[in-house]
Each structure stands twice: as C-alpha cells, then as structure tokens.
Amino acid sequence: MKPKRQWLAEDYAAATEQHPERDAPFETLSQIPVDPLYTPEDLAGFDPGRDLGYPGSFPYTRGVRESMYRGRLWTMRMFAGFGTAEQTNERFKRLLAAGQTGLSTAFDLPTLMGYDSDHPMALGEVGKCGVAVASLADMEVLFDGIDPERVTTSMTINSPANAIWAMYLAMAERRGADLSRVGGTIQNDILKEFIAQKEYIYPPAPSVKLVIDTFEWGPKHAPRFNFISVSGYHIREAGSNAVQELAFTLADGIHYVRKALERGLDIDEFAPRISFFFNVHNDFFEEIAKFRAARRIWARQMRDVFGAKDERSWMLRTHAQTAGVSLTAQQPLVNLTRVAIQALAGVLGGTNSLHTDAYDEALALPTEESATLALRTQQVIAEETGVPNTIDPLAGSYYVEWLTNEMERRTLAYFEQIDALGGVEAAIEEGFFAREIGDASWLAQREVDEKRRLVVGVNAYVQDHPEVPIQLVDPSVVEVQKQRLARVRGERDPAEADAALAELRAAARDGRNTMPAFMRCAHAMCTLGEQMGVLREVYGVYQEPVLI
C-alpha cells in the first residue's frame, strides 16, 4: 500500500481534477483542517493500551463505567422550569411520568442573581426563563410529591448555589430523608459565569471561596451529591468553539482542585464528586472526540499531575445538552433534526446524562408537547437504533482517534497559555476568555453571513414556515410569589431568622465555611435575597470590564 501522502498526491488529486471537491469549508467548527481521508499513518505513536484502555479503567477514553449503556442507559434529564413552583412541579411530574429518569431545575433570573421576586431588579423577570425560588417554602412546593431519596435532581444555580442547595437539603430533611441518601447535582461553577454566562454577583476570589466551601462540606454531609458541575455548556453557548469549550472547562476544573488543595482538603475526599457538563453541537465527530478527550485529559491530570489515588477521582462524569445556540427561529421544526443528531453524538461520546433541546427554544420556553418530543428523541436513540448495544463503537476509527488526539493536544496548549497568564482568575481579569470567545463567535457569524458556512433555513433553503404554538408564562406568577414571600416573612420566627443571617455574616467575614450557616438560614426561612444581601455587604459586587 502506498503512503497516504502519495495516494493524495496521485489518486485523489487526479480524481478531483476530474470531479472537483465541493466548495465547502473542510474543517471542523473549531477550525481544525480535515483531510479527505485518515489512515493508520495519522495515528503514529498511538497506543490503545495507554491512550484508550478499557471502559471503566484509566484513562477512561472509552467511558467511565465498564458496562456503559448495556448496564444502564444514560440518565434522561430534561431541564425544566417556568412560572411558579406549582407549575414547574406539575411539569416535573409529567416528565417523570413520560419516562424521564432524573430532574433538572431551571431557575428564573432573579433567583439566579440572588434577588427575591419582589425586588425592583426582578421586575419583568419573575418566572420568565425558569422557576422563582426565594425561600424554603418555594422549594417545598417545587418538589412536592417527589421523593428526594429516589429521584436525583440537578439544579442550575451558580452564584447563590450554597443557599439554594441548603434549601433543597433542608426540604429533604423536613420530609425525614436521610441526607446520605439524597443525590443530585448543583451546578455551582462560578468561573464559567465570569468567562461566559455572566451570572456572577461577588468578585472572583470570594465567589470561588464559596464554591470551595461546598467541596469541604459536601462529602461529609451529603456524600451522594455532586457539589459542582464544571460547565463548558455556557462557554460554548457564548460563542466559543469546541476546543475552547473543552480547554476552558477543564482549566476551570483544575483551578477548583488547586484551590481545594490550598485549603488543605484531601483530593480523594472531594474529587470523586466533581462532575462536568458539556455542550453537544453540530460538528458530529468533533463533538464525539471532545467527550473522549475530556475524560482522558482529566484522568491524566488527576492521577499524574495531582496524584489522586482513588480511581473515582480520575473519572470525568458528565452531563450533556444539545446546543441551544444552534437552533433557529426559521423553520423551527428543522431543529428536531439538529437535536437528534447532536444527541446521537452525545451518546456516541459516552455522556452519562443528557438533555435534548426542544425545537421551539429559539422562540420561547418549550411547550409540554415540544419538551416531550425532545425526550422521545433520546428514547428513540436508546430503544430503536442499536447504538447503546456496544461500548464506544467509534474507538479505533482513524479519524475519531486522530481528532481525539488533536483535541487533547490543543487543550494542553491552552492550559499552558492560561498558566502563563497566571491562572484562570488572572486570565478572567485580563479579559483573555472574553477576547477568545468574542473572536470565535465573530468569526462564526461572519462565516454564516458570508455563506461560507450554510445553515439550513437561515442562509440556504430559505422558506416561509407556519407559526408554531409557544409556551406563555402567566403574568400572575409575580403575585403568587409576592404573597408567598409575605407569608414566609410574616410566619417565621424573626429572632431565629436574624440570628441565622448574623451567623452567615460572621462566617463570611471570618472566612469560615459558610455551609452550616446557609443550612441554618434555610431552616429559618430566610429568603434568598436576604442571604445574598448579607454576602453582597461582606464581599461587594463585581462589575466586568466592558469589551466588544
């Protein structure tokens, strides 16, 4: 057999002289050039024993569990939340009845930013893009009739994560649950907020301190809870490419590990409960390679750089969500196709949990019908395609293995760049991530505007489409919320609420772990706004430099 270079120069060149290549960008969404063909030559130095291993063993390229989807399918976990706690509770129950296997909570913007529903900054936003939770009373309604020992719940909450987690655990305690049996995930990844989604309240240093409080407290008090989900999803949605998403997310994870070690924590105590969350975008093979590379890089960092001994510390367990940013308002039903293909990439990449976007998300929050269809997409992949029958079926593909190596190589190059800037927090303050992501999203938009990259229904195959029904949020939400808040403030023991807030203030001021105080505040019915207000006073608020 002749060498690849010779085949390209002779056979392929001759053939394309006759029938030229399409006028298309032959590169991945991360601008990695793609050859017409991959062969064993592209995998020089590749050692399956070292670089892949078996599923469930180092470096976990093929998956974190031995049996993967033959044992248990990925968790089908649909992100949901809107309006009042009552309305979202109802949606949760219907999703569980439709065969969903875990819950995932979307909070509204006032909650995400630590304001009570009756705060002036909450005007117009209560219950709009998620559910409003201002106190334990809302949390109890939200999970009414759902057993916290049986159903695991993920909560997308960051700056106020400690307080919301404490409310969830307090809710479970009041129902008589044993916290050592209550599982779930809080997102609690503040670094990506500074980098991408911008839902920060306090400056980076105290924000990271609050995160490390959960690293210390969680394993002792709620050992089945993932106290963090280090998230690339939002970095990608903010416009980064796949390589940046992977590199920045893992750099964030490493930053937290370093901070936890600085506090004197034992890596094997906390690392097994670090979880991850990645995007699954359109570039099919690049996404699959991204998940495989993520597991390998993390395992090598944890074992070889940080010296973790417990195998569970080496495993990168991840949730995935299809790419909201890839959905179009034009011909919205086409989004069903995009989501199905992205979901398949997530499954072939070996994700442990998956959310599939609804087709109408470029228009509004999903309706019940569109959310159910999105769940059905996962069920079709699981039950009808045969894809889950064998583990990591693309292993050994010259292209996929080459691309996995390439993702790892480029990620390690970013690590060096970030370290040279003085680490993640320094790079945030220097504007490094904002610039990187801004440039990548600008480039992607130019490609679409100039039709170098085609998007079906947007700059190609354009066609009028009928309107689709959308989910509306009842404006009475605000009133329901205000009434419940007034009742909470009126009925609680005011002395205990004050004492709990004072304990929180003291813990924050003295640099002690804040979690015991947050638990006390939750039980004392302190509102989220009150608790975040205390920390705003102690830590101050952060304003990012404006860059375009």
Added chain:
Amino acid sequence: MAREVREASEVASAGDEDRKLRVLIAKPGLDGHDRGAKVIARALRDAGMEVIYTGLRQTAEMIVAAAVQEDVDAVGLSVLSGAHMHYFAAVMEGLRAKGAHDVLVFGGGIVPDQDRPKLAQLGVGEVFGPGSSTEDVVAYVRRTVAEKTPR
C-alpha cells in the same frame, strides 16, 4: 465621551456621509447572554458607526440616560430572558419623557411572533431573532435612521 462629531457647526456644514451614526447597544435586566449584543456591536462598528455598548445589568433608566447623554441615533436592546415587553415599553416611555422622540429603538433576542405586533405598537422598530444576518441589521439601522432624521 468624545462628542466632537456632534459639534453644531460641523453638523450644519457636514454632509450625511461625514456624520457617523451613533448607536447604543444595551443589555437590559439580569440576563447575561451577551453573544448577540457583542456580535451586533462589532458589526455596526465595522460598518463605520460609533457604537456604545452598555455592558450588562442595565435598568431602563440607565439605558435612557445613556442614550440621551450620548446623543445616539439608535438604541438596540438585546433581550433573551422573556422580559422584552417590560423593557421595550420602559425604554420607549423613558425616551419620550426626555423628548428623544426621534431615536430609533430596535432589538434582538428571543421574541415570540405573538409579541411583535405589540412591540410595533409601542413604536419599536425591527426585532432581529436568532439566525438574523448582521448585514441585515447594519442595512436596517442605516436605512431607518436616514428615514427618521431627514437632513
């Protein structure tokens, strides 16, 4: 903020091409999704306009104050959180109260079709949804400002 392009004598003597359009791009409310706002700001700037980007977490009052102070021709609001009815109405009202009737207010983000007529009734211009081309936005701002302020 540099205001030299707006010196009265210059405006009086300058032709249309010499005066740069001034546009304020704003992110009202609590939402931090700023990819679209930044992409549009960059596109308008590359098209030769003076662009002021407010950054995040702006109240309607802050946006109106900035628009008046910067003497802009157009204000673009980026809203993805579902709070668009509230913020567009508040900004329109604020601008009117300050006598800034001729400022074009347009937008972008996640806005359902059902709400578009209501926004138009408030006097809001085009609202660009996901998948809009930046060239369309540039052309729209140029054309609509020219129509609104005949010189």
